[in-house]
Amino acid sequence: MSAALRFALQALFWGGWAGAYFALPEYLPLLAQIAIIALFVLSLDLLVGYAGFVTLGHAAFFGLGAYAAGILAQQGWGEPISGLLFGAAVAALVGLLTAPLVLRGGDLTGLMVTLGIAMMLFEAANRMAWLTGGADGLQGVEMWEIFGVWRFDLFGRTAFVYSLTVLFLLYLLARLIVSSPFGLALRGIKGNRRRMEALGTPVRARLVAVYTLSAAYAGIAGALLAQTTQFVSLDVLDFHRSADALLMLVLGGMGSLYGAMLGAIVFMVAHHALSELTPQFWQFWIGIALIALAIAGRGGMLGLAGRLLARWGGR
């Protein structure tokens, strides 16, 4: 793919978001949600797609960020930007503390420990109703104006622009990170861990770093959700959220930032379009899609598009 085409496609992607703001004003709350989930899948991509570490409990960090930001605002500090940073910090701290546990033992042990930690957090949030509101959700989250200027309005205009801006900035940062020597080291670890060790890369330290980074990203996504909806429910920590995010990532294409975001968009739009049908129906087709993707191999939509483009260009 030529550089010009690549740039044009990227411009189209971000231009599409901006166009959606004017074209679909009644869908702005949904669009804000999509941007948030795209950020969450992006965070998962850093860990799974780039570093090759499979986790079943990424919702833990999303939920931590959401509860941290939500509780901060509920307790009387409703400044959004610092709330985001607080959510990121809490998630990153827990990520940093749990990384040694998760990275201990083999692949399989790690898988189960991530799952176990996410389940623990879910139960903890469920039981600590005095802090989190338990099954009723966290209510009374009140946000101040962003920079003291833009108020969160009923139509979700501010929420959308805010979420999209955060997504864009963090995408730029992620792009910088994955093309840095650090990002290359991660790809190397995914490809062949032993060889990277032999080359002198501190594999463990790199994995701890990316785990923490990914946790921080997920925490910001969660915090965004809490701030824009001004509500946090237990659902943010649900196992379904981790599984859905993995599906979106695989759907879009792992190891590619645009793949992660595209997967989230397609998934969320399909979910919205099909939600008028029965929920079982939706779950059934999600399951079928997962099975098909697992058996047919990965690469997702971006991989498919790349292959088509290569054939087209080869002619």
Add this chain to the structure above:
Amino acid sequence: MLTVLVDGVASGMLLFVLACGLSVTLGLMNFVNLAHGAFGMAGGYLCVVLLNQHGVPFIPAVAAAALFAAALGFVLERTLYRQLYGRDHLDQVLFSIGLVFVMSAVVDWLMGARQQLITLPAWLQGRWDFGFMTVGVYRAFLIAVCGAIVLALHLGLVRTRFGARLRAAVDDAVVARGLGIPVTRIFGVTFALGSGLAGLGGALGVEVLGLDPTFPLKFMVYFLIVVAVGGANTIVGPFLAALLLGVVDVAGKYYVPQVGAFVIYTAMVVLLLVKPHGLLARGAAR
């Protein structure tokens, strides 16, 4: 106190019967099968339908549930699972989560989302009173049945030719194949057997563990604990793990209900960290 212990042992034995098939797929074949509980669910639902809608007696219904789950496991292993042997864990995770979603959706669509209830036959109801403790008749029945299964499995694995071949296939599949052992077929049969046991456990457990479309996800963690903590090389390891888990779970719910399932998850994480290769692991890490 003793009553809690007996209830814990009963549900622990049930967990073992449900999970022991997984210890083969996950521990031995190194396949991350998060859908194992779905076979238990399938067996449980078949049992409920036969009992409540067709008036089949309890014992034949349970046996039919086990056979049905085994057949389902066999068919899925032949058609889908075997394509994913040797692939990396992410593919297996996605596949098995997908399978859980599909099966839960189908069950939800056919039977509704509510908890399923069964009426036990009269001879399994009631409690025996020993003066110092009382024991539910059904709990005692569970312990007897599951105990017999554990013994049969252990003897089958240690004493029979099939067991010897399975152990050989597990220890080193390449060498076993070179010796002419049909590894693929042995894994297939074992998978079906494990699924059948899960179906049996699901059917027996309707009364104890409950049954609704979230069953596979709800108990997935329990099964993983049994396997991860028990290790995969023996029957005894997972069995002890399941007993421990059952007793801790029941005691936790009985004495500190406000903490709930938190105890179990914490126990799993801690045990995995202290003993990453199982309680009775031989130390050989793979």
